[in-house]
Structures are given as structure tokens and as C-alpha cells.
Amino acid sequence: MKTMYIGLLGCGNIGSGVAKLLGEMAGTIRESYQIEPVIKSILVRDLTKQRPEYVDPSLLTVDKDKVLRDPEIKYVVECLGGEHPSADWMCEALRAGKHVVTANKMALALHWRELHEASEAGHATLYYEAAVGGAMPIIKILHDSLQANRIDRLTAIINGTTNYLLTRMTDEGLDYQDVLKDAQALGLAEPDPTADVEGEDAMYKLSILASLAFHRHLPVSAIEREGMTHVAQEDIRNAHELGYRIKLLAHATHTEEGMDAYVSPMLVPENHPLSSVKGAFNAVFLHGHACGDMMIYGRGAGSAPTAGAMMSDLINVILETANDHASQVQARENDGCVPMISDRTSAFYIRLSAQDATGVLAHVAASLSSHQIGVKALLQPVERALEGAQITILTHPASEKNVRAAIDAFDKRLVKVMNVLRVEAGEL
């Protein structure tokens, strides 16, 4: 029986959840692996704060060095969240040869290289299954199951809040503001929902996923980002009429020419597996040269899924390092500068409002055609657009630059652009 000492940074919802689960599972771990996992120190800000009964008060400390500089502590579980000081402390732990388990997507995405360099310098591994997709083991799948694959594309629903909002807007015909208020009351959206609805949370997660899947660092700054607050009921209804659902997607591709990545609301064909991802669920859809199309679907957040994923990481890192053999994780990081693709091809959904009764459609059609954009479908409530009438156009795949240029060239006296959304290719 080997005793393995663990230090916790933070003891909020997640930290105490990890302490609880570790207590529950200690017996199984002892029995299955002949390893005794013991929490030695827990860093907190306030020693006087009331803690759950399964947190041993004698372990609490306000001195970070009791975790980061204790030579007996080989494993550090970071449960602080946020960029600072988490990133620095994780780097310090790694450089000191301590293996780190974290769910901190922001610190990871913004300090990817430093963390990996610290991991290499300290011969210590960094585990972060819980940072993306909660209960879904997508990080482990990318690391340990798809090694024989070149992954060239991933499309994901990785923000539960926005998927919940869009699902209710779709299923109940409600407006964004009404659903948001409801979600806030239920605790499913933050009082300030910006990080979710503007796609920042999805952007951090996409940076992590793509960096791992493509073996090339995709910095947050290279990700184009568009939120979902401008998606209106009209768009959802039009999309449905055309056979689509609107989802906030995180999308990245990697080809010989380079990488391309964005977070944006998109039309997804109703028969696409991503279309059936409802409520707060998450899913990652990817394509590899050997595995073909693959999707993993599951709960994206919540304290039980998150603590469960961190426990799984902790068990795995203990097993893998109990005999000090070479780390698998750091070995696979393979960085390098990759050009970003400057134009992309996508089908587009364009919703217009006719400002004048005559010649609207002819004008729009001529502008699209002169920019080499084909029209796949068109919704127009009456045969000739009346003033104020809505016209919805679904294009064939086209150069995004051309689409933007064609839209810019619309005569604003004739037509007002209400919304423009990308369309996910549906060929499976």
C-alpha cells in the first residue's frame, strides 16, 4: 500500500465536492489499486468560514506554500477558478514536479503554453478533463483513444447556458429576454450572462479542444467570436421552416493550409446529431481520418459531473505516476506556428426586411449573383415583398468574404439586413 498525498487549492463547490467524492471512493481505490489517497492540505481564503462536515478543518490553511512547497504533496487539485492567481500557482506546482488536476478553462486557454512548459520543466502532468464538457470524457478521448487519427474538424455545443436558452426559445417560441430571466431565476444563467451569451466561455473551451485535437496551439486571440443575443424568434421560425435548428457552435478546422476557428450561432440541419442536443447538454462532433465522424454527448456542467471528472483524472494521474513512468500527456504536446486561414466557405442564412415594395428581390438576387453566391432556398410571405415584409435566403456554400461583400452592397433604401447566420454543412 502506497500513500499518495494530495493538496487542494480552493474549497468552494468543486473543491469540497472533490473532497467528498475522494472520501467515498477511498476504499475502492485502496482495494483496486493498493494506493491510499490522502488529502494533506486545503488552501482557503477564510479559515472561519463554515465548511461541509466531510471537509476536515485541521487540513485548512491560508498559506499557499503548505500546498505548493510541501515535498510530500505530489498531486495538486486546483479548484479556484479564474485566471489569477490560478495560472501562476499551477505553473509553480508543475515546475516543482507536482501533478496538477484542474477544471479551470480560462487559466488553461489563456496560459496554455506556460502551463505546458512548466509541465515539461517539472516532468509533471497536467490533467483537465473537467475543463471542457463536464462529464463528457472528451479530453481523454482526444489524448488516449484517437492517437491514430489526424483530426481535421470539430464542431461543438460546449456552453450549456446558451444551449438551454436556444432550446427553450425554439421549443416554446419565447423571446431571448424572457427565457434569460427565467434561466437566471433558476440559477441556469449568471446574473451577468455576458461570458456565456457572448461566446467567451465557448471560446476558452474551443481553444483547449482544438489545441489538443490538432496538436497545434490555437490561441484564444485567433478565434472569431459572435454571441447569440441577436438571434430572434423570426430566425428560429424561419430556420425550422427550412429544416434547421439554431445552435451556438464552436467550430474549428485544421488543414494543410492552416487553422480556422470561430464561435457563432449557426443553423444546424434537423437530422444532424448536434440538432438533438437539447437543454443544458453539451456535445462535441469531430472528424478524423481513421475514425470518420464521431460525437460525444453529455452533461456539460454541474458539481457532480465536474467533481466526477476531476476524480477520474486524479485516479488516472495517480495510477500513471505511481511508478514514475514517463507522462503520456506532456509527451503528446506538439506545438508550432500554424497559419490561420483567411477566408472560409460556408452556406449562409440571411434575413432581410423590405424597405420598399418594388424591386427588392430582383436587387438582392442580382447582388448575390454578382458575388458568385447561389440561392438554395427562399422564404417570402407574399409573392412580392411588401414594405416591412421579411425575406429569408439560404445560400449555397460560398466564400464568406463574398457573402459579406454582397450584403454590404445591398441598397439600404431598398432592404435592411436583419440577421446573418452561418449554416453547418449537413452531409453525413
Next chain:
Amino acid sequence: MKTMYIGLLGCGNIGSGVAKLLGEMAGTIRESYQIEPVIKSILVRDLTKQRPEYVDPSLLTVDKDKVLRDPEIKYVVECLGGEHPSADWMCEALRAGKHVVTANKMALALHWRELHEASEAGHATLYYEAAVGGAMPIIKILHDSLQANRIDRLTAIINGTTNYLLTRMTDEGLDYQDVLKDAQALGLAEPDPTADVEGEDAMYKLSILASLAFHRHLPVSAIEREGMTHVAQEDIRNAHELGYRIKLLAHATHTEEGMDAYVSPMLVPENHPLSSVKGAFNAVFLHGHACGDMMIYGRGAGSAPTAGAMMSDLINVILETANDHASQVQARENDGCVPMISDRTSAFYIRLSAQDATGVLAHVAASLSSHQIGVKALLQPVERALEGAQITILTHPASEKNVRAAIDAFDKRLVKVMNVLRVEAGEL
């Protein structure tokens, strides 16, 4: 740099695929892990047969002991398929301390205990990612990512052929026999399709999945099995009208009372993620106490996905055993006798043909009601059933025994039972 010697049993499609992929990846493996993987012997039946150019003819042998008894060979990749002699040879290799990688679902399902006992006796691990779900890393997810979960339910589409047949029957309105002929011509169904369409293949895979997920052996003999050949166009159309799709599902539950497992065609709600699994794709939907609902979706078969999954196993087993530390896989097997549940609850789809013009519905309704079965929906083409008219009933969840008894009690002069199918619960 450590040299690791590998022996192959069999060199057909899969065996030569593994040899090819290993050749392609040897450089990466050397670089990433400082390990040199070398194929030392390949067992074949016929030395004179033409082989692809990436198979080194000097490695071929017809003497199985060149693989099974060579002390230098630490890893055996079994690519023979079928029950015999694969199962015996894998047991022999494991007992001799050789780690085994296989895709052989039949040998695994039928010899689960012997294989695990041999693994324990020889302190060798058995890897079988490719045996279920081709490219989907479901085995590894169950082993290494969901350790902190008690899994109580799994529902899977794990036979690509039948899902392909049912998808085309649904999307194109074709009959079973016509689609089957087409699939056979395309090589997507065997000349003798029995193993697929009668659910045998799904049964082997379910035995493996459930044994792993529940940490209790589910023998093949305990799985109730019903094929899909009796699913008619009428059933598919009726299901669609009621908001469902028909899929051949493998289903297993594990509660404190015991286990329950069956393979059968079922109605799946159209908004359920399993409903969007089309063509030859596979998916495993499961529920764990910490992770909640989760699904993995991907290609279920094909030589590239299969060889890719086997390569991933081989890399993992080499990494895990390069330093001879305790095997993770065998340690987690936790067998024991679990009672099988003798009755189950499910909603049912019942299609009837009226044999007489009068009193049909009243009779059927009375029989169902006297067996405590509620009717959720009813399809009847005209207000009163004419002779030969079809009546479709969707029940509320009820005891399966009661449903069978109610159906047995129908007056055969009034009504003929055309089909009875289970309905997958849709609450997500």
C-alpha cells in the same frame, strides 16, 4: 529506446490493417514514447497466399507457437475472429503473461470469464476497444473515465447493418427485402444476414458492454433477443405518425434488484439523440449517477476504424506495461452472481388488423384495461374499424407480462396481432 516485440494471430483485412498502421506510426511512437514496436511473427494459415506489400513475408509462420510461446513476444494482437480457436489461443497467451489486443466480440462474450481468469493468472491485460463500436472509444470510456460512476442503464445501437437497413426503410419507404438485397450488393450486409438481422451480433456486444459498465458479468444466455425482420413499412409509418423512429436497440439495466437485458426493435422518440443515429453509425447512450445521461456516437465498423482502435489499444497497453506496473484493466473486473429481473416495465406499440367490422376497438380497449394497461395514443384510419383495417395503439408504460397477457387474451376472431414493439422512454 526499448524494443517491444509484437505477435499477430491472423493476417486478413484487420491483421494487415494493423501491420500497415503500425508501420505508419512507428516513427511517432519512437519519438513520443521512446519505444520501438516491432512485429516479430504473424500466424497465417497459408504461407503461399498473396499479401499486401507492407506485410513482411519473412515474418509469416503457420506455427502458432512462434507467437504464443516466443518469450520475447510480450504483445499478441488477435485478428482471427470467430469463437475457436481464438478464445483458447488468447487464454494461452494471457496465461503466459502476454498482453492481448483483440476485436473478437464473439470469443470475448462467450468466454468472458475464462479470458479474465487467464488474464489474472498471467498478470497480463486484455484490450478489446475494437470489439464494440469500432471507432467509438466506448470501452476506454467505461474503464478509464467513468470510474466514479455507478452506471444503471445503457441503450445502444451497436449493429451497423440493421441500423442501415432500418434507416433506408424509414427514409425511402422501402421494404426490408428490397433494402437487404441492395445492402448485400453494396457489401453492407452478409450473404447470410442472420447474425445481424436476428440480433446475435448486438447480443455479443451488449454482453461485453454491460459486463464492463455494471462490473458484473452479463452472460449471453441471459439476454433476450428479438430480430428486426418483422418490422414492416406500416410500423415505420405508424411510428413516424406518433413521433417515433424504429431502431434495433441493445438495452441493459442494473439496479439493486438485478439486471435486465434484451436486444429488440424499439420505437425511439424522434427528439431522442439515438433517433438521429443514421445509416451504419453506432451509438451508446448510458446513464451514470454522477455523469447523468451521456452518449457516444461514431462509426461502428470498417477496417480503418477497427485497425485504428486496435492500434490505440496497442499503444496504450505498451505504455502501461512498459514499466510493468499493475494492470488497470484486470484489476477492475469485479464479478459475482446477480439475479436477473423477471418482469420489466415498458410502453408498447401494438399494431392490429380488424378481422370483423364491429366491436373491435371496444374489445381491445376492455382487454387492455382489465390488464391495467393505459392507452396513450391510437391510430385508426376510419372512425370505426372496417374489416382488414389497421389499428395502432401506443400504451403508457406497463408491466411487460401484463401486456403479453392482454394480447394473448384478444379474441382472434375479432382481431389479428400484426406486430408488438417496445417503446424507449423519452424523458431526457
